[in-house]
Amino acid sequence: MSNPNGNIQTLKPYESKWRSGKTQTIRVPVALAEQILAVARQMDAGDSPVTEDELVISLTKLRDKIEAKEPGYKVNSASKLISALKLIFDKL
Secondary structure, X not given: OOOOOOOOOOOOOOOOOOOOOOOOOOOOOHHHHHHHHHHHHHHHOOOOXXXXXXXXXXXXXXXHHHHOOOOOOOOOOXXXXXXXXXXXXXXX
């Protein structure tokens, strides 16, 4: 419904609720939409969705899985990624 008393001078420009700039529409699974939006809002506010300690714990668990590779492990296309992750782990 339009405002019959409104005019260009009285209109307030739209102000985004996001601090990070322009937005765009994306498609995400419905089951994850609220969680993804919550993480995006947290990041927009300048907060990390994951603490540094949580990140170190997750990366350490991943490193342990990589190090405990099964006998007969063969080099494949993921070997470069694994090597890069090992370098990151060594720097932590």
